[in-house]
Amino acid sequence: MKLTKVVSLLAVTAGALALVAVPSNAQAKTKKKAAVKPVTIYLTRHGETTGNVMGRVQGWSDFPLTSNGIAVANNLGRGLKGKTFKVAYAGNLTRQQVTAKQALKYSGNKKVKVNVSKYLREGGYGSFEGDSIAADNALIAGVYGFKSGDEMMAKQGKDYWNLLQDAYYKLDQKNSQKTNLVASDRAESSKQVQKRMAKELLTIAKATQKRGGGNALVVSSGMSINEYLSTMAGSKYTGAPLKNAAVTKLVYKHGKLAVSGPIGSMTYVDKGAKLAK
Template sequence: MKLSKLIIIVLLSITTALVGCSNQSKNDDTVTIYFARHGQTLFNSFDLVQGWADSPLTEQGIDVARYLGEGLKDIKFDTYYTSDAGRQRQTMQVILKQMGVKNYTINELQGLREVFYGGYEGGANAKIVADSMHLLGYKTSNSYFNDYKAGKLAIAPMVDAIAKIDPKHLAETYLQVKSRTQDALNTMVQNALNNGEKNVLAISSGMSMQVMISDLTDSIERNKPLSNATVVKITYKNGQYHIDEIGSSNYINKGKNLLNK
């Protein structure tokens, strides 16, 4: 084979490989969403029911949001989401300030709201548990909470029990919450794909986040309550969702360690 022909073949092979890599890059539709629960609020500290009712962050809530922001600093986020709840927006603002992000826009999706607890809103958490636990087969609140913390109590019957015994008949059902939270998730992913975004930061609320991922993973961790500012990491790729982390406090711990040095 003549040298000139060999050179042409080699060049064509290199070009084909480069085009293939370029197309592969263009076709990479991976989107990573870091969902975090808001920081501790006044209602949280008073042990009051807080769904669509709202209250501001406590000093402890602001601190944990700062830790989270510091722990997320190494990640370059392309866009930010919360619901229209003040506690979620405030948490995001604290995080972004700690990360040094400026000139940002917070996109609001009502689908990221917490579960609506109807007539129980603003009342004692002890009351809503006492009224609903019997429908779930529990005789004591201790056994109820022990199973919840252990992941033995699925989120669907919990939400539906509250909806069933709500005195105002306004509380959301599991299917209602799942529909709107997963619609919000799909909206964020579609926006990211349209805009070429890879990393998304979203602030939501504990029980609604549990509902959102309830049928996206088989991990028992999906049933465990989410502490303030802990992270649920979700990856979207090739039309499928994968839940990478549930209730992770690693980012909080990392940020706290860095800030306390």
Template structure:
């Protein structure tokens, strides 16, 4: 009977999760945390010339390349398990320059067009002033004449959703994206990205996107957290993901590029 009793004691003492040295339960399925570094691309030629830049593209300026290198230097000790951009050259090249400064083995950049900037339709390549004036006139607003002042004025008058929809409404070709269309592609790309990252065991992720779409990404994963903070060229927005929930740590941080 003793061998049988011993077997019963052994069976009763077994535990699928196991125990740690202190006698507590140690889970074998502890959720892994993912940290996302969401970066806007460096300054481009279109940015410098005040031209509308969405699906259209233009190269990084020397300043934009230097911005990307500074971000890379600031993140050089971060070991990235995954890296993403869209097929837009300004995003892809910013990601490359950031990773070139890294002290670890770096992942291949995965291109996913869900991270593209907004599609501004027939306004692409035109002056930002022309697009902004078209929006202001359609709203019958008493608007300021200056370029930067007009943009800031519109941002004060309209939410991200209202502004995107008004641009789509006044686009003569009706090809500009609505807010819902942008939100839908973001809601698709983020779960795709997380699934791929978790398959690699989580870790740190670099995503290079654009100033117009980053606020929509934030609204998609953490509704109400984005409050209009400026998303400057090569600013870094940091998020963590765990147990199906995103937490925003920083929005539009320019510490790495503000060296003066």
């Protein structure tokens, strides 16, 4: 009888310990889950380039930053001081990579590596790259029945950048410029730009979340960012041009990215400019 009682007592004790262990594991999982920070992407346009100053169509062509463009990238960094970036990404163009590196350096994040992705580069304009923007805008406005590029921009609003991209695509498919470019080097359509941007930004958000969440600096280009933002449901996107080094914050929740705050904010650049004085 005594042996039976001892065995029963041990069984009860083991069961009690097992019950205690369950909430302990659950608490550990809860703490681990709580430790994951939200993911915020600072989607940024590059600094001023020689192509911007000369009014040239840039696209995949590698125009460098001007001295002013570097200063603006530095000011962006100064304005971001205090923000810790878990990761950083840039398109495969010099203007995008240098902007990212300068921003990281001046924000106190210079040890963060800049990951390079061709999916974050500017929209491709194929046979039109290097052209005068004013001349091409007038040509494209005519394609849509407008008298000027300014009129087209004013009347098309948030659809303007997509229509502009698609006009380059359609004209280049017809080889209006009489070039010998192969199909893969010709202008992209807005759908192509939107698809690669959306896929890459979502990939970045997921990868950042797996590393515990936090901030990600992503530097791309004006039209690519505009075309991507035009697809964001619920955003206050109007199609307004983005200034050099303008920042739009994206927050990753429930498997999706959403705009948080103003689109194309110059707050960080302006703050950095004041700190530089």
